[in-house]
Amino acid sequence: MEKPNMQFCADAGGQYCPCHLAHSGDCIKCSLIRGGKVCNCKWQGVCIYDQLKHDKIVPVKEREETLCKIVETKEIDNNIYFIKIEIPKKMINSLCEPGAYVFLKDKNREDSIFNAPISVMDIDEKNNILEVIVIPRGIKTRPLVTADEVMLKAPYFNGIFGQIEIKSNKNKNCLVILDGLSQVNSINVIKRLIRNGNHVGVFINEKGKRLNIVEEKIKEMGLNINYFNLDENKELLEDYIIKNNISFIYSCGLIPFNKEILNIVDGIDDSIKFAIPNNNLICCGEGICGACTVRLKNCKVKTCKAQLNGREFLSNLK
Numbered sequence: 001m002e003k004p005n006m007q008f009c010a011d012a013g014g015q016y017c018p019c020h021l022a023h024s025g026d027c028i029k030c031s032l033i034r035g036g037k038v039c040n041c042k043w044q045g046v047c048i049y050d051q052l053k054h055d056k057i058v059p060v061k062e063r064e065e066t067l068c069k070i071v072e073t074k075e076i077d078n079n080i081y082f083i084k085i086e087i088p089k090k091m092i093n094s095l096c097e098p099g100a101y102v103f104l105k106d107k108n109r110e111d112s113i114f115n116a117p118i119s120v121m122d123i124d125e126k127n128n129i130l131e132v133i134v135i136p137r138g139i140k141t142r143p144l145v146t147a148d149e150v151m152l153k154a155p156y157f158n159g160i161f162g163q164i165e166i167k168s169n170k171n172k173n174c175l176v177i178l179d180g181l182s183q184v185n186s187i188n189v190i191k192r193l194i195r196n197g198n199h200v201g202v203f204i205n206e207k208g209k210r211l212n213i214v215e216e217k218i219k220e221m222g223l224n225i226n227y228f229n230l231d232e233n234k235e236l237l238e239d240y241i242i243k244n245n246i247s248f249i250y251s252c253g254l255i256p257f258n259k260e261i262l263n264i265v266d267g268i269d270d271s272i273k274f275a276i277p278n279n280n281l282i283c284c285g286e287g288i289c290g291a292c293t294v295r296l297k298n299c300k301v302k303t304c305k306a307q308l309n310g311r312e313f314l315s316n317l318k
């Protein structure tokens with residue numbers, strides 16, 4: 001049977017580790033748990049194998065479902081809704097992480113198949129408010145935009161490939177490039193980059209869907225937005241990267257857009273750190289259903305759990 005390569009897991013060492021995959025012998029991080037003879041995980045945190053051996057009889061710690069109040073719902077564009085949800089204070093810090101996402105579910109549904117994965121757009125830390133964008137497309141999401149309460153399951157962390165690349169920047173020149181609705185999860189990234197003393201430039205592809213609410217938040221953080229058209233004046237972007245000695249780029253669009261940006265970046269300097277949103281089809285978020293699996297370098301990768309580098313993902317995607 002095909003075994004996954006050494007992969008970093010977004011949940012490794014956290015409060016939800018060891019998870020169901022570890023208990024079933026399918027841990028994506030630990031070779032010993034997967035039945036290997038030697039440990040090759042290079043993991044420097046608490047040993048998952050050791051924890052599992054000692055805690056075997058302890059059930060997996062599941063993320064809790066919480067009934068939360070919806071305090072505001074507003075249609076901000078044609079069939080695009082901005083929703084504010086009051087959430088427990090204990091979730092605030094985790095949901096401020098770049099790549100954080102939640103599952104929302106109609107409170108009248110029991111079954112977890114109705115869970116819809118939704119990116120965190122922003123967190124109002126003072127008032128314990130989660131802000132999200134929802135596009136009602138089917139029976140999972142349609143009830144969310146008319147409800148006054150919602151079931152929330154959180155936190156989940158793997159909404160971005162390249163989290164180490166984001167968090168390791170300190171006092172550097174960074175660039176965030178936005179295209180279309182993927183831009184929703186850029187706010188936590190920008191906040192983290194600013195918090196670490198980085199200078200952040202922002203480019204928005206004018207051809208893609210624009211979200212005023214995201215642009216306003218970026219401006220409120222004191223950043224200027226540069227507008228460009230990837231098809232017509234990508235030189236603007238190239239000049240900016242070269243002149244500002246950019247050392248990290250978050251390309252926040254769909255895969256074809258991110259590939260084009262990566263080509264531009266690698267044409268300038270392939271040592272520039274690179275992160276992208278995880279746009280893969282997330283269903284369970286726990287590594288169980290296989291819906292998010294992609295093949296990279298002849299190896300199956302569960303993208304809801306495996307934390308990859310943005311360049312590595314795009315370069316090896318079949």
Ligand code: FES
Pocket residue numbers: 281282283284285286287288289290291292293302303304305
């Ligand atoms: S979403 Fe189910 S395995 Fe990843």
